[in-house]
Amino acid sequence: MNPSQPALLASINRRVAWRLMPMLVLVYVLGQLDRVNVSFAALTMNRDLGFSAAVYGLGASLFFLGYLVFQLPANIMLQRFGARRLIATIMVAWGLVSAATALVTSAAEFYAVRLLLGVAESGLYPGIMLYITYWFARENRAMAVSLFTLSVPIAGVLGSPLSGWIMEYFDQVWGLAGWQWLFILEGLPCSVLAIAVLLILTDKPQQARWLNSEQRAGLIAQLAEEDRDSPTKLADPPLAGGIKAAFLARQVWWLAAVNFLFTGALVGALYWLPKAVARAAPELGEAAIGWHVGLPYLAFALSALVWGWSADRHNERFWHPLLGMVITGVALYWLSGDLSLRSTDLAITLFMLGIGAGFSGFWGLTTTLLPSHLAAAGIALVNIAGSLGSFAGIALSGRVINTAGNTGAGFLMLAVSTAVAISLMLFGRSLVGQQDQ
Numbered sequence: 502m503n504p505s506q507p508a509l510l511a512s513i514n515r516r517v518a519w520r521l522m523p524m525l526v527l528v529y530v531l532g533q534l535d536r537v538n539v540s541f542a543a544l545t546m547n548r549d550l551g552f553s554a555a556v557y558g559l560g561a562s563l564f565f566l567g568y569l570v571f572q573l574p575a576n577i578m579l580q581r582f583g584a585r586r587l588i589a590t591i592m593v594a595w596g597l598v599s600a601a602t603a604l605v606t607s608a609a610e611f612y613a614v615r616l617l618l619g620v621a622e623s624g625l626y627p628g629i630m631l632y633i634t635y636w637f638a639r640e641n642r643a644m645a646v647s648l649f650t651l652s653v654p655i656a657g658v659l660g661s662p663l664s665g666w667i668m669e670y671f672d673q674v675w676g677l678a679g680w681q682w683l684f685i686l687e688g689l690p691c692s693v694l695a696i697a698v699l700l701i702l703t704d705k706p707q708q709a710r711w712l713n714s715e716q717r718a719g720l721i722a723q724l725a726e727e728d729r730d731s732p733t734k735l736a737d738p739p740l741a742g743g744i745k746a747a748f749l750a751r752q753v754w755w756l757a758a759v760n761f762l763f764t765g766a767l768v769g770a771l772y773w774l775p776k777a778v779a780r781a782a783p784e785l786g787e788a789a790i791g792w793h794v795g796l797p798y799l800a801f802a803l804s805a806l807v808w809g810w811s812a813d814r815h816n817e818r819f820w821h822p823l824l825g826m827v828i829t830g831v832a833l834y835w836l837s838g839d840l841s842l843r844s845t846d847l848a849i850t851l852f853m854l855g856i857g858a859g860f861s862g863f864w865g866l867t868t869t870l871l872p873s874h875l876a877a878a879g880i881a882l883v884n885i886a887g888s889l890g891s892f893a894g895i896a897l898s899g900r901v902i903n904t905a906g907n908t909g910a911g912f913l914m915l916a917v918s919t920a921v922a923i924s925l926m927l928f929g930r931s932l933v934g935q936q937d938q
Contacts, residue, residue: 510723513716514641520711521636522645524701525629526652528588531691532625533656534664535599535618536564538687540772541664542602542680544779544787549678552608554911558899560611561772565892567619569885578624584632585704587624589695595621596691603681603688635705638723650805650861657798657853663687665775665791679787747878755929756867756879757886762922763826763863764887766915767856769894770833774849776908777836781845793842797850804857809865818866819926819933825859826923833916837909870933894918 539546543557552560578587598618605611629649637645667686672679703709706720747753778793779785785793804825812821832852840848871879898911905911 506719509715509719513712513720513723514637516712516716517636517720518645518648521632521702522648524698525632525649526655528592528694528698529625529629529649529652530656530660531592531687531694532595532622533653534660534687535595535691536622537656537771538599538660538664538683539602539615540775541661541668541787541791542683544668544680544775544790545672545678546680549680550606550608550611552611553903555900555903556608556611558772558902559896560608560615561899562892562895563612563615564619564622565768565888565895567616567621568623569619569888569892571620571623574623583704584628584635585698585702587628588632588702589698591621591625591628592695592698593692595625596688596693596695599688599691600685601688602684603677632702635724636720651802654798654802654805654853654857657801658795660687661795661798662788662791665787665789665794668787668791670788747875747882750871750875750879752870752929752932753875753879753882755925755932756863756870756883759922759925759929760863760867760883761886761890761893762918762925763829763859763890765890765892765894766833766918766922767829767852767860767894768891769898769915769918770836770852770912772895773898773902773908773911777845777849777912778842780908781840782842785842793846794849797846797853800850800853801857804854805861808858809861812862812865818862818869819930822859822862822866823923823926825855825857825862826919826926827855829855829859830916830919830923831855833912833919837913837916839909866933 539557539561543552543561546552547554547557582590595618598614598621602611602614602618605614633645633649664683664687667683668679670679671677671682671686674682677685703711706712706717706724709717709720712720774794775790778790808821808825812818829852832848832855835848836845836852838844867880867883894915898914901914902908902911
């Protein structure tokens, strides 16, 4: 088959997407769920174990420290063992560690299990990103990544009500608290799903028996032709040179600083949303709180898709993320007040609109601003800054809440962080150059 035949190539890509993407999305939905279900567990776990807001904040944030520190070893293992086997191994490990959180009885044990969860999951995202490059040509890769990104709002819309329901209706079943069942019932299925990953996912197109010989040859030819024709393949510098160049580039430091502050604020806030709802309506049960937190994730999905479409259509990369950050900052400031349940719902919805627009827009800016010789190392450094920001945002907001005695103070601190990120965006406007002109 001539790989230039667009109709046949389109049918092959649809076949690949339908085969692989549902499983990849499901895997990451479960990963997102096991990262943030601790925010629902905290509704009763903190009381049962005597954890202060500062202890909870530090413990929740240690996930990102483990996630950050073991990124490089995870990437080395990924190259050695392949994405498919690594994804399955990661799922077994993170499922068992997440379920083991039900056994913690002290702050030290809580810290240890959250750190281990970050270590276990550290290779998941880069593993899936690499796997996508094995199956989708560059012209179709944006679609695949967009579909994969929807796993975050899907996890919020479905996972938050599920977490609340488990917390409320499994409490004291077989003598276990609802928060213990939460970790068990949302952790162990990840380990079991690893079997499905090995059965459904295929390492490379050459091994895809679910494609006929013509489809398999066409996909292999398309990917091989793209690799041969890549204008950056031979021009890319060695890894060490790329890292050095990235460290010396002003735009990398600017993007890293913005990402540290903005991602720290948005991730920090996500871990306190159930507490914000409980503060506004103490009479609500955990299942109801789950719906109040989960449904606004629909706004996240909508804004991410609409903002991405608008930015691509207008070829504009600066004002789109900036507006998303402004909306996020306004929502966080609103959440810092003493709100009714209705106002809390509206503020959370506005927050989801803001982070969907700001986060997707920021990475659109990052991937278009950095030239090819800075892209690999520069994007990695910007992502590392976001992980550090997440760690700091959760831990510091917990300490602030513990000192002030209410969640509003934590949201106010995170609003200030977003305001500083907005200021840095404006300050570095000249670095964007003619990208949005």
